[in-house]
Amino acid sequence: MTRTALITGAGGALGGAVAEAFADAGWRLALLAHRADTARDLSARHPDALVLTADLTDEAATRGVVDRVLERFGRVDALLGLAGGFAMGPAHEASSGDLDRLLALNVRTLFNSVRAVLPAMRDRGDGFILGVSAAAAEEGGSGMALYAASKAAVAAYLRALRAEVREQGVRVTTLFPMGALDTPANREAMPEADPSGWIDLKDLAATILHAAERDPRGHVGELKVYATPARSA
Template sequence: MPTVAITGAAGAIGSVTAETFEDAGWNLALLDYGEENKTTLDSSFPDAHTFDCDLTDEDATRKAFARIDDATELDAVLAIAGGFSMQAATDATMDDYHRMMALNVQTLFNTARAALPVLTKQDQSFLLGVSAPAGLDGQANAALYGASKGAVAAYVKSLGKEEQEAGLRTSVLYPMGVVDTPANRDAMPDADPSSWIAPRELAAGMLHLATRSPRGHVPELKVHAATE
């Protein structure tokens, strides 16, 4: 059975993605930050390899992927971990800048660097990053978020070009709308979530991307919310 490593695995999207890959017969290596999240992962996925890992910490990330390498062959990495914030571009502070870049770019950067030597032991492997519409076209009051997500896409695409001969395929996932998560429902209690993107649709899209052959590679996938 192939093995997938999922970062942000205890989150609303990551946990559904883990379920989807497990149901499809994949072995799981699940990473999230904090003892509470690891406890949740251990309870929900008792057969998985689980890790409490701060992905902004380069050494901790390398150690986690070394442990994955010791336990199993690694075929795919889904770098889902990230974060969101809103502030006007001219009001943003250096703390805002560092937080967005750490959550979205640094976590991906550390994950990719730690995972690549493990992934490329296989003849074919896969890595996915998650961007956003703000990373394509910008977004008012979310300039730093958009900048960090644009960097995610550029990094993943560049990595794919560099490592293609090593058998690595990379894809960028774009959720093109609000994702139906508990946090978003709490933040927008008056909105109608029936038109939002279901996390399970994103998970299904990631499974599709991860299971393509080199002759059917999909470098980008945009998943849209329902429209009237």
């Protein structure tokens, strides 16, 4: 039976790489994007995929798009919660609105997505859920108080969820990219940095695919991915 992957944040750099990896492995794709122009680009790259736009911070909207995925494919075998956001700034200058925004982008989008797909996974006794935390959730970082807090909340939520659903056959993995991702946006934002020490998106996508396809008897609970800097000549 062909498996179905629901990828949130599919319009981002990591989401695009993950979509390519899962498509190449024969998975059916349901791709969620926030903007219509991004959705059009995804449809062009993946003509067989179901591509939808939604505000995943809205519970009703999230349930609506997941219902459409279930109508099309009948099931969701893997939820890859890649939607999220990033912001930096001094803690003493942060507003409650800044906090609300990061919690909405990083926690609520995942929470709403999980709530929408989990009942069917539990009833079926099978499924895979992945969410993305960050090195900052464990290590902190100057200017990252709110971002670190939101990603720590993601890690705590998934850890508790894993304990709750593992006996129902649902596997839950927390991904920790332990460094910068090699994306066009990061290269533009940090033009003086050496990207050889950053995490390659194709490698990271292959790692996510491996976690999704592992035998349930030995699934990966928490996955930390580091870049291997290029060796000097």
